[in-house]
Amino acid sequence: MADFVMPTLGADMTEGTLVQWKKREGDRVTKGEGIAEVDTEKAVIEVESHTTGVIERLLTKPGDKVPIGTVMAVIREEGRPTTSPAPAQEVARPAAAPHLAHRTDTVVPSPSQTGRLRISPAARKLAAERGIDPAHMQGTGPDGAITLEDIERAAAVAPGVTKPAIVADRQARMRQTIAAAMARSKREIPHYYLSTTIDMGRTVTWLKQENETRPMTERLLYGVLLIKAVAIALRRVPELNALWKEGAAVRSEGIHIGTAISLRQGGLVAPALHDADRLSLSDLMTNFQDLVKRARAGSLRSSEMSDPTITVTSLGEQGVETVFGVIYPPQVALVGFGKLVERPWVMNGQVVARPVIMASLSADHRVSDGHRGGIFLAEIDRLLQEPHTL
Amino acid sequence: MSQPMDGNEMRSLTLRLLGEIAPEADLTSLQPDVSFRDQLDLDSMDFLNFVVALHKEFQIDIPEADYPKYMTLNGCLAQLSAARS
Incomplete structure (x- = not known):
């Protein structure tokens, strides 16, 4: 039994x-x-x-x-x-x-x-x-x-199993549950924060060419490349892909990226994209679309809620350039991306306009330090300069 | 190209597709020249789903470079009329 x-x-x-x-x-x-x-x-x-x-x-x-x-x-x-x-x-x-x-x-x-x-x-x-x-x-x-x-x-x-009425004040309760988790995070986790600006020119150009070859229903969003880059970079700094359990960090074998999804009626959830480092960009895009759709329809699976090993939040949609997130316990790190913006950038001694994005890391100082966190952000940057390898 | 469609049909079908993306939105007060993103809080995934829905419903192919033209209701209707004429 x-x-x-x-x-x-x-x-x-x-x-x-x-x-x-x-x-x-x-x-x-x-x-x-x-x-x-x-x-x-x-x-x-x-x-x-x-x-x-x-x-x-x-x-x-x-x-x-x-x-x-x-x-x-x-x-x-x-x-x-x-x-x-x-x-x-x-x-x-x-x-x-x-x-x-x-x-x-x-x-x-x-x-x-x-x-x-x-x-x-x-x-x-x-x-x-x-x-x-x-x-x-x-x-x-x-x-x-x-x-x-x-x-x-x-x-x-009683011709079928019927759903009981769900109380209508979901929003207020969701705010309370988010508050409880975030208060616990800030109380227990000694956060440190790092950020770096990443030149997205190569990724944007590659994606534009790639999407031209794809039928409309199979085109990629650049957010999927960001998630894939985070997932692969975690292989190099695996201590960030871990869960804090009973006073120690336990590294996770799978890389399951919790993806912060805002719900249209307010609040957010961060369900897992499983094995994000091993999926092709096409599969990752398909799974991401499915995840967003189901998150908003309120039909997520339990493994998606319990499995994330790190969270990625992207707040660039409405214009902020930088986000420093609060780690979602028991995870030990969170990666934030701001808005993709054109900015003056120096290349080969010349000032040029390039699309850039601010990447940030919030990490648990009990588990890693700024040096390792810096290596991780640099690895994400390096991967986004070689988008065809993602 | 399927059977002809007048402007009103095109408008109501476009609004219906938009309503499926943003079910809580009040589309009766939608301003036709302000971007969906600003009025309806659409993110890039929502907008992608919207243009894919237009593609399926109106049987048109939209190059990614033209996506910004579909950001407003009037923009959509102008593009759809042109594509179907």
């Missing part, structure tokens, strides 16, 4: 609300497949299973708000026997997880959560197929047992 728990989907999350189950009891689930939708105050996230197996029990109801770590479902792992050796007429109700005692909202526990539920195996199977939770039903069979007919009736009035 494996427990499916409320995951940590970012440093600012302490609890989450189950929006809906994407699977029912008895359904098979594969590792990495979406199993639940969870509202984290910032976004509705599709939470993926860490296990392949069959959903044995769903313990949390849609609308329930539970702390991180709460067991929400039990999955019978592939190749393991069921806990109950024979189909029983009486199915033991799962004991409420201890975490449920710490619930912060005011859900009144249903009386049927304690005691035993009388239901025939056939009715239970049908209930699972129709997405009906028999725990909240009154049976009409002997001793109040739930029958096939009871399930059919319940399925007729």
